[in-house]
Amino acid sequence: MSGAQKSSERSSIDEAATRKRGRSLAALGYTKPQTYEELRAVLSSGTVHFPKRLRQVAIFLWQHPSDVALGTIAQVAEQAGVQPSTLVRFAQIFGYAGFSDFQGLFKDHMKGSWPERAGAERTAEPNANLHFLNGMVGASQASLGRIDNSFDIESFDRMVALLAEAELIYVIGSKRAFPVTTYLSLTLSQQGVRNVLVDNVGSTALDQVGCIGKRDAVLAVSFSPYNSITPDLVAVAHERKARIVTITDSTFSPLVKLSDIWLEVVESDFAGFRSLAASLAVGMALVHGVVARRTE
Amino acid sequence: MSGAQKSSERSSIDEAATRKRGRSLAALGYTKPQTYEELRAVLSSGTVHFPKRLRQVAIFLWQHPSDVALGTIAQVAEQAGVQPSTLVRFAQIFGYAGFSDFQGLFKDHMKGSWPERAGAERTAEPNANLHFLNGMVGASQASLGRIDNSFDIESFDRMVALLAEAELIYVIGSKRAFPVTTYLSLTLSQQGVRNVLVDNVGSTALDQVGCIGKRDAVLAVSFSPYNSITPDLVAVAHERKARIVTITDSTFSPLVKLSDIWLEVVESDFAGFRSLAASLAVGMALVHGVVARRTE
DNA sequence: AGCATTTTCGAACATGATTTCCAATTTCCA
DNA sequence: TGGAAATTGGAAATCATGTTCGAAAATGCT
Numbered sequence: 001m002s003g004a005q006k007s008s009e010r011s012s013i014d015e016a017a018t019r020k021r022g023r024s025l026a027a028l029g030y031t032k033p034q035t036y037e038e039l040r041a042v043l044s045s046g047t048v049h050f051p052k053r054l055r056q057v058a059i060f061l062w063q064h065p066s067d068v069a070l071g072t073i074a075q076v077a078e079q080a081g082v083q084p085s086t087l088v089r090f091a092q093i094f095g096y097a098g099f100s101d102f103q104g105l106f107k108d109h110m111k112g113s114w115p116e117r118a119g120a121e122r123t124a125e126p127n128a129n130l131h132f133l134n135g136m137v138g139a140s141q142a143s144l145g146r147i148d149n150s151f152d153i154e155s156f157d158r159m160v161a162l163l164a165e166a167e168l169i170y171v172i173g174s175k176r177a178f179p180v181t182t183y184l185s186l187t188l189s190q191q192g193v194r195n196v197l198v199d200n201v202g203s204t205a206l207d208q209v210g211c212i213g214k215r216d217a218v219l220a221v222s223f224s225p226y227n228s229i230t231p232d233l234v235a236v237a238h239e240r241k242a243r244i245v246t247i248t249d250s251t252f253s254p255l256v257k258l259s260d261i262w263l264e265v266v267e268s269d270f271a272g273f274r275s276l277a278a279s280l281a282v283g284m285a286l287v288h289g290v291v292a293r294r295t296e
Numbered sequence: 297m298s299g300a301q302k303s304s305e306r307s308s309i310d311e312a313a314t315r316k317r318g319r320s321l322a323a324l325g326y327t328k329p330q331t332y333e334e335l336r337a338v339l340s341s342g343t344v345h346f347p348k349r350l351r352q353v354a355i356f357l358w359q360h361p362s363d364v365a366l367g368t369i370a371q372v373a374e375q376a377g378v379q380p381s382t383l384v385r386f387a388q389i390f391g392y393a394g395f396s397d398f399q400g401l402f403k404d405h406m407k408g409s410w411p412e413r414a415g416a417e418r419t420a421e422p423n424a425n426l427h428f429l430n431g432m433v434g435a436s437q438a439s440l441g442r443i444d445n446s447f448d449i450e451s452f453d454r455m456v457a458l459l460a461e462a463e464l465i466y467v468i469g470s471k472r473a474f475p476v477t478t479y480l481s482l483t484l485s486q487q488g489v490r491n492v493l494v495d496n497v498g499s500t501a502l503d504q505v506g507c508i509g510k511r512d513a514v515l516a517v518s519f520s521p522y523n524s525i526t527p528d529l530v531a532v533a534h535e536r537k538a539r540i541v542t543i544t545d546s547t548f549s550p551l552v553k554l555s556d557i558w559l560e561v562v563e564s565d566f567a568g569f570r571s572l573a574a575s576l577a578v579g580m581a582l583v584h585g586v587v588a589r590r591t592e
Numbered sequence: 593a594g595c596a597t598t599t600t601c602g603a604a605c606a607t608g609a610t611t612t613c614c615a616a617t618t619t620c621c622a
Numbered sequence: 623t624g625g626a627a628a629t630t631g632g633a634a635a636t637c638a639t640g641t642t643c644g645a646a647a648a649t650g651c652t
């Protein structure tokens with residue numbers, strides 16, 4: 001392989017070299033790898049011989065994919081102990097125009113494995129409706145996938161304890177949180193836990209919450225952009241000295257500073273439609289926890 | 297905070313503004329966050345107020361750290377729905393010269409968490425609440441997992457077509473199906489699709505459905521043991537010649553023989569608590585399909 | 593309601609990153 | 623061993639990205 005191209009003379013030499021290399025990869029049955037996994041498959045097949053520096057690159061890429069994804073070409077080159085142009089040449093062997101395109105394989109791989117998106121990959125689907133459905137399923141899976149090692153089990157346990165002690169639980173949530181609160185209220189009721197679903201029928205939400213007392217608790221659910229009446233309702237409960245626990249999707253929720261305990265549950269969306277899968281799972285676990293604790 | 301700097305005059309004004317902001321953060325005991333975790337701590341302290349766009353940035357950074365780490369400022373800005381300069385301003389509030397420096401926090405965080413370098417995983421501790429939560433997550437995932445190759449896409453497409461033609465959609469569901477129908481009604485409304493959520497407030501469900509006509513449609517959701525008022529409501533709609541589509545979890549539902557089209561969505565449970573994840577995903581896909589079809 | 597201040601957006605400019613190209617060096621083959 | 627071909631390194635050119643700055647818009651206060 002020659003990187004040189006001096007004139008029409010060099011141009012014809014380069015074409016010959018490109019054809020030679022092109023034939024070599026095509027003859028081996030490989031096309032331009034579209035994913036990190038495909039790239040790894042080619043590299044590990046053992047059928048591609050690399051000269052010294054390119055081999056060095058291959059080893060580095062294999063062993064340090066996150067550095068490759070996150071660094072600039074200059075940084076990666078330095079870490080790998082080669083020149084930036086060597087990285088470009090490496091990428092071009094695989095049919096990429098330059099290193100940045102090639103680096104996208106590593107970025108996509110990293111994104112796909114990160115909790116935000118884990119499970120989001122589903123097969124492409126020619127039917128538009130099915131495509132959307134798969135996307136929605138993926139978003140739901142991604143949301144559930146965030147419930148992992150970093151889940152704040154300590155706050156969760158404390159929420160369970162607090163709610164278990166409450167005389168009456170006011171369940172508050174609007175708009176997108178409302179399906180979650182209706183399910184919470186239903187399951188709490190079915191389990192014999194006294195609760196009030198604050199549903200604002202007849203615009204009476206403020207009046208309902210106006211009856212909350214010190215021995216009661218609020219279980220609030222709220223998602224960004226936090227522009228429902230839920231913050232106002234919770235503020236009333238706060239003034240009346242009720243205990244407050246909140247499920248919300250970021251620290252910026254106005255409910256956070258009103259709450260004794262809060263728990264972060266983030267939902268993914270697909271094309272603007274939001275999952276509720278994780279919130280519902282957490283909600284059910286809360287209800288179950290409260291019941292378990294009260295029957296100890 | 298002013299980003300403006302026009303001359304020595306502006307320079308002194310800018311210094312004053314910078315000092316003001318600097319004093320504000322310094323007075324709160326915060327120095328320039330050196331790690332992603334420190335940044336999160338500052339953001340979640342609740343003591344920093346953000347105007348509209350900066351708050352939007354904060355929420356995005358909080359919820360999408362991998363996108364922030366792996367994207368260019370232009371990409372991140374687009375995803376967050378702000379201008380690139382807004383991201384720069386955000387970074388400067390925290391003492392960074394520009395966004396790229398600031399982005400390093402996210403890159404370092406991501407590198408630190410990647411398997412190449414990940415430390416020991418947290419040892420699982422026995423915790424009943426966590427056990428239940430993981431069970432609930434598993435049930436939700438199992439429910440979503442059923443949406444696979446055997447999904448009845450034909451009936452789904454026909455349901456979409458039927459609903460898209462309806463003049464008014466009556467959304468009917470009770471008890472465990474109610475969270476699904478409230479979400480359906482909300483998203484239909486948000487998408488400009490006329491619908492009535494039959495919620496039986498004031499025990500008026502039968503009266504609401506009593507108004508349904510031939511050009512209207514019912515979207516019913518019903519789960520076993522089918523002992524809610526939903527079958528009665530749907531029977532009224534059937535008598536009045538409305539078109540009826542149903543999401544239910546078996547062929548034994550009394551709604552099946554009243555429906556023009558029906559779709560089976562089965563939810564798993566854990567210890568008696570039922571997932572709703574699959575029904576919600578299918579519901580959102582229905583709403584999206586109706587909207588798409590009406591805009592063709 | 594009016595005005596001062598703050599925030600925002602986006603065009604212009606600056607900077608850094610990426611790619612190209614070629615001379616020097618290394619490798620391979622007869 | 624000598625010569626052809628391949629590989630490499632690095633400077634220059636090009637491109638893309640990041641930052642600055644100011645007018646317009648929004649917000650807050652009296």
